[in-house]
Amino acid sequence: MAAHVAERVETGRIDLVRFLYADHGGIIRGKSVAGPRVAERLHTGIGHTVAMMAMTMLDTLQPVEGMGPVGEVRILADPSTFTPLPYAPGAAVMLSDLVQPDGRPWAACPRTFLKQAVAELADVGYSVLAAFEPEFTLGRRTPTDQGPDRLVPIDDSLCYSATGFHAAHDFAVELLHALEAQGMRVEHYHPELGHGQQEMSIRPAPPLRAADNHVLYRETVRAVAMRQGLWASLAPKPIAGQAGNGCHLHLSLWSGDRNVFHDPAGAYGLSNEGRWFIGGLLAHLPALTALTSGTVNGFRRLVPRSWASAYACYGSDNREAAVRICSPMRDAAEESTNLELKPSDSSANPYLSLGAVIRAGLDGIRCKTEPGAAVDVDPDTLPEADRPPRLPSSLGEALDALEADDLLMTALGPLRGAAYLAVKRADVEAFAGRDADYECFHHFTKF
The missing domain is CATH 3.10.20.70 (Glutamine synthetase, N-terminal domain)
Known part of the structure; x- marks a missing residue:
């Protein structure tokens, strides 16, 4: 080789x-x-x-x-x-x-952490197909008279609007060609809700390739923008008043050529294993958010009624639920049955994020963890007593949950776990008391 x-x-x-x-x-x-x-x-x-x-x-x-x-x-x-x-x-x-x-x-290698999760799956006869579904903001890095630079979006078009396609066309075509030249198969592209917000998704892959692809994707988005005199950011909230950039994580579980999640006789077309996998995700979700949305800026996005998920619940095509059971394609129901984890963004380390999600879901299958009833409304509209548990509202809260989660801390190991907590708690302290302009600047320039 x-x-x-x-x-x-x-x-x-x-x-x-x-x-x-x-x-x-x-x-x-x-x-x-x-x-x-x-x-x-x-x-x-x-x-x-x-x-x-x-x-x-x-x-x-x-x-x-x-x-x-x-x-x-x-x-x-x-x-x-x-x-x-x-x-x-x-x-x-x-x-x-x-x-x-x-x-x-x-013991602190993130890519090895994901490899070990894949090996745990293989030991019980499973494999996973995964895809990160990133959103990003396209604009220009602009100096201000006072304070740090800000990101000015390339347009103020509406969600999915043709105007958005026109404004970003040259960039989108170059990005598509650059991704496919690196072996990534582009599936969809559209302008999203926020001003200058874009989404270009690629096909699922085995976990290690999916995480590798996401690293390449992040680098490609930013580099193509720079070559065109633009600035692209995959930060969760590069602009405080605009829609946040998610990176929803899609997963399906396989045994050979059979999609284990698929059962046409089950509720929502989901098997027992699929239901238990959701149960595992929900059981560990407060801790998982420290890894899947692991920046101070990420929790600015995870608020109610923003289609980003703020409650630990699941539902069929419920975009306010943390875990969405995606409707399968009519002519490919088994192949396309998958789950979407919504409290996930591109500021996360994709190897740690995906490795932790796999372990949480597998724990749910091993323990046959029932997820409870599906939620088929926006959970924030329910009476307060009936709402599902709220996700952590800050990175600090999520880190506390992670430190208390025996499964995930054992998987991380002493060195990686201690380092991750130290690095992230330092970020919490560094941004405490700072305003949104400072926070957004340091995230849009780095992610």
Whole structure:
């Protein structure tokens, strides 16, 4: 495989190959290697300080035992993910694991966390197909007379309006071509509710590929915008007064070529396993939100009556429920039966997010956790006594729930769990008392 990558580097005239990973803050980071040295570095990896997994989204290093100035890991690229970058001539990318110098897995590697979740599924005869469904805001980064830069949307068009298509056409076409050149199959595109808000979704894939795809997607959206003199942000709330950017997570569970979630005789066409999977998600949902919507800015989006989900409930095509049972396609009911997790956004580390969701759902199946009755109305319209439990209203609340969740903390492990909590609690402190302009600026410029 290394020889094949080296050949592609040479024939494709690749000067630099980026080895990328996602950190605990949800930031995509990495290093690059000169093209002629890529085969060597596929064997040794690139040296990297352990401290980077204790770095916040504001680049402040947190005191985490085992992640200080002493210690080394290697950024070890997965050669199966090699792809030239259509938006960066002369560059290519590979998604990477963080490993110990002797090549053994490192206990704080996010990609390994997802691999382990996939292995747990395989041990009981299951596999997953997953897709991240990102929204993002397209605009221009604009200085202000006072305060930080702000993001000015490219248009003020209406949801799904033809005007929105016109305003972003050149960008959308270039983005589509760039995604497909990297092996992602685009399925849908439309202008969304917020001013300048876009959604371009890609086909489902096995979990590791789905998370890798989302890293590539995030980088591609931002890079294509920059090449056109624009700025794109996948932050949950880049503009405080506009609709938030979700990244709904779609999942289906498979055993061989059979969709385990599908049962035409079950309520909403869902099997027992599908119902129990929902039960597991709801049982762990307060803790999950610390991983699926893991920024201060993310909880600005998770408010009632915003179609983002604010309550721990499920329903059939209920877009105010945290878990939506999606209506299957008429001519492909089994293939298209899937669940959608709505309290999810692109500021999350996709490997940690998806790995935690898989473990929560699998726990529900193992324990046969019943999710209770489906909610078929906006839960916020119910009498207060009848409403489902409210999701955490802040990152701090979600981190408290995560720290108290034995299943997820055990899965994260001592090093990763301690580092994640430290990094995120530092973010809570850093944004406390700051205004919305400061918060939105630091999120729209980084996600």
